[in-house]
Amino acid sequence: MNKFLLRFMQTGAALPFSAFTWLLTYAGFDQTFWMSSLYGLIGGGVMFFGVGYILQRRVLEKNRLTKKEYKYIQRNLKEANMKISRVQKSLFSIRHIRSLKQRIELVRLVKNIQKLNAREPRRFFKAEQFYFSHLDSIVELSEKYAFLSSQPGKNRELERSLYDTQDTLKELTKIVEKDLNYMLEEDLDHLNFEIDVAKYSIKKQNEIPDETRRLK
Known part of the structure; x- marks a missing residue:
């Protein structure tokens, strides 16, 4: 809460x-x-x-958490909030229009994972790889990207580093999207099951002749 x-x-x-x-x-x-x-x-x-x-x-x-587990999760979410703030500050300070959409998408995915875990702490255990590996990589790369892109003179080596960093952030965006999908896996399975049940009910209802419906 x-x-x-x-x-x-x-x-x-x-x-x-x-x-x-x-x-x-x-x-x-x-x-x-x-x-x-x-x-x-x-x-x-x-x-x-x-x-x-x-x-x-x-x-x-x-x-379905113990008090110890809840405190552990809250402590990690608090630390993640600080990391996410650093990511936002870094990525939105970069003046590169072509990569803006991708940076916005990365921040959106990261914040969605954080909001979901804040609302339902139990999900944290399905997102530990994100919090203990992927988020740290995003922080490090986004700050490196912001620093390099702010340099006034850019030689070939610097341009190559910027390109590599940007490309790696794209890959991390895909990984974070997978992290989010993994967290929502059970919800999607449940939704698909409900859809199948609803389709079956509609099919059975459509198979009933109109005369039978009127008699009912």
Whole structure:
């Protein structure tokens, strides 16, 4: 779950409960203002952390993850966010119009994988090769590409390096696309199964004579 949304939900539940606890102890149990404030603070804290615990448990159960696995995934996604920012900064600083479409496509694929794993952390285990190998290569090559392309004077050797780097990034784009397809493999199989079932139902329905339908 998004950390900002989690904190918002925790605060949204804790503040009203804290105010209710203060009012209950102050007006209902004749406590002093300061003691009621203390009870209200304690009540709000219990609600804040209680809601956080319940919501986190739901996320773990939904994704069939242990707390240790979830923390491991979140730590790696956080590191990946920083790497993706570096990739975006590098690739969009390059003034090469012919490769713009390919660079946009690469960034789009990378961000799609990241968004999918942030929304469904369980998928991370099918994307480990992307996070621990392919993404690092993309960061290194995109920054090298941006650096070389920013040089004012370009000799033949530099031009060759730029071409090789660009060509390698194209290959990495294809690999990242395969990473994404691998993550979505089960979803595609399920979708194809549902399509086959629907087609079979339509076929059987079309085989029923119109007279039989009217009798029904």
